[in-house]
Amino acid sequence: MTDRVKGFPAFPKGVHRTRTWWGRAWLQALEDTSLDSGPLRQGRRYAQAGLVGTITASPGRLHATVHDGDEAHRTAVLLTPLTDPEWDRFLAHLSRKAGHLAALLDHEMPRELVDAAADAGVPLLPGIGDLDPDCTCDGWELPCRHAAALCHQAAWLLDADPWVLLLLRGRDQDEVVTGARPTTGVPATTAYTRPVPDLPDDPPPAALDPLPEFDPVAGLDVAVLRLLVADAAAKARALLAVGDWPAADDREDHLRLAAAHPGLDDRLHVDPRAVRAWRQGGRTALRVLDQPWTPPEADTNRARAGWRGRELPEPVVRRNRWTVRDRQLRYGPDGRWYPYRRHPDGRWWPTGAPHHDPADALGDTD
Numbered sequence: 001m002t003d004r005v006k007g008f009p010a011f012p013k014g015v016h017r018t019r020t021w022w023g024r025a026w027l028q029a030l031e032d033t034s035l036d037s038g039p040l041r042q043g044r045r046y047a048q049a050g051l052v053g054t055i056t057a058s059p060g061r062l063h064a065t066v067h068d069g070d071e072a073h074r075t076a077v078l079l080t081p082l083t084d085p086e087w088d089r090f091l092a093h094l095s096r097k098a099g100h101l102a103a104l105l106d107h108e109m110p111r112e113l114v115d116a117a118a119d120a121g122v123p124l125l126p127g128i129g130d131l132d133p134d135c136t137c138d139g140w141e142l143p144c145r146h147a148a149a150l151c152h153q154a155a156w157l158l159d160a161d162p163w164v165l166l167l168l169r170g171r172d173q174d175e176v177v178t179g180a181r182p183t184t185g186v187p188a189t190t191a192y193t194r195p196v197p198d199l200p201d202d203p204p205p206a207a208l209d210p211l212p213e214f215d216p217v218a219g220l221d222v223a224v225l226r227l228l229v230a231d232a233a234a235k236a237r238a239l240l241a242v243g244d245w246p247a248a249d250d251r252e253d254h255l256r257l258a259a260a261h262p263g264l265d266d267r268l269h270v271d272p273r274a275v276r277a278w279r280q281g282g283r284t285a286l287r288v289l290d291q292p293w294t295p296p297e298a299d300t301n302r303a304r305a306g307w308r309g310r311e312l313p314e315p316v317v318r319r320n321r322w323t324v325r326d327r328q329l330r331y332g333p334d335g336r337w338y339p340y341r342r343h344p345d346g347r348w349w350p351t352g353a354p355h356h357d358p359a360d361a362l363g364d365t366d
Helices: 021-033 037-048 084-096 098-105 111-119 145-160 163-168 173-180 188-193 222-242 250-260 272-290 297-309 358-363
Strands: 006-008 055-058 061-068 071-078 132-135 316-318 321-324 327-331 337-342 348-350
Touching (some): 037 145, 055 145, 061 145, 098 111, 163 173, 222 250, 250 272, 327 358, 337 358
Antiparallel strands (some): 316 321, 321 327, 337 348
């Protein structure tokens, strides 16, 4: 068993910035969890001032002493480790995708790796509420300024070494690399040194008998069968191109079929709003329909500035949803605005194509 504890020297006083997308995602989880931006700003100043001591990382726990005037507080940030089945799924993916393991060894965290892990039900990066602060100070905020300072410096550590994230999730680099190695097959060096055998002779061509004639089974809808066969062929082509077997999701399969073939809604028993969302933008648009979320503050401020520049009516803003009377825009994780309109049934329905500019998206709600 390897030692799953790693120490990092204290950062000196000075200006540090989180530069990688995965480091920013770590801080976004912190910001989304906090109900008060004041301790976050104080924590960033404490981190820049070099008030955080040596950081110790181990499965599920970051720990450091944070200095505050004449006091020193023992501060920790907790993150739930992955279960063994989750690790098995993650390592199986790495064993199939050598490029992702190579990127990790080069201290890069590919977005595709994080997305593939999430599709397999394996959370790598933290989300809202996943970072659990613990500090000996008497502050009531979650997080307090000391835990926020530790989180900021943790983001700098992740910038330089994404293996820290995997250690927090439960395993160190040696364990991950060993677990990602294929357990079957022949070593490449052995296979390379073997002589190449001659190919066997081609078999003689076989005579094809006439195809049998048959009547469809009673009750079988041949048109639907043809559609399913064509869909299976399309999924097989996509699988060959991508190389990943997609996670089973009957709802998405039904929505995709209904969106591509109008008239199947009733047979597949799908929500017509979800079908319209799938036509609007696939899996991302479906997520926008189903799940409200809190966008980064910078994105919201930029959208507000452009909105006011167009002299548009002031919207009612709630998380990623901007409402103007019977029209609504929903900001998606892909940085685009998805237009909606209130239906006579009282629900919001997707209307037009998504846009990067909310003012342009508003025009698609007509």
